[in-house]
Amino acid sequence: MTRDRHGAAVFAGWMLIGAAGALGVLTPFTIGPWLLVAVAVASIALALTVGGGPELTGLVAGAGVVPLYVAWLNRSGPGTICTPLDGGESCVDEWSPWPWLVVGLGLVVAGVLVYRSLRPRQVASVTAG
Numbered sequence: 001m002t003r004d005r006h007g008a009a010v011f012a013g014w015m016l017i018g019a020a021g022a023l024g025v026l027t028p029f030t031i032g033p034w035l036l037v038a039v040a041v042a043s044i045a046l047a048l049t050v051g052g053g054p055e056l057t058g059l060v061a062g063a064g065v066v067p068l069y070v071a072w073l074n075r076s077g078p079g080t081i082c083t084p085l086d087g088g089e090s091c092v093d094e095w096s097p098w099p100w101l102v103v104g105l106g107l108v109v110a111g112v113l114v115y116r117s118l119r120p121r122q123v124a125s126v127t128a129g
Helices: 003-026 032-050 054-063 065-073 097-118
Strands: 078-085 088-094
Touching: 003 032, 003 054, 003 065, 003 097, 054 065, 054 097, 065 097
Parallel strands: none
Antiparallel strands: 078 088
């Protein structure tokens, strides 16, 4: 695997761990504690396998995925949103998606930009011919 692909794969691994950690923090009374244990184990395993480096910024980018999903779920909000069904309707209260979207995009973009800025630069070799 080339250095760029290896770095991207490790970044994606840290991103997955960051997303699971954010989900664990946002769901403390359901699956959160179990997710946080899994995140701790996965973090230790990944750190021992590949170490740290700029790829660790994937944690930040991954943490932004969960707010983006919450923004998607609340895309019709804010307010009470009703959907017609056979023989009635189903109503649900939705939050404003905008704060979730801003936070999610901010974390994903920050994680990717910091990763790109910390990566070692590839030097192109030019041959005279």
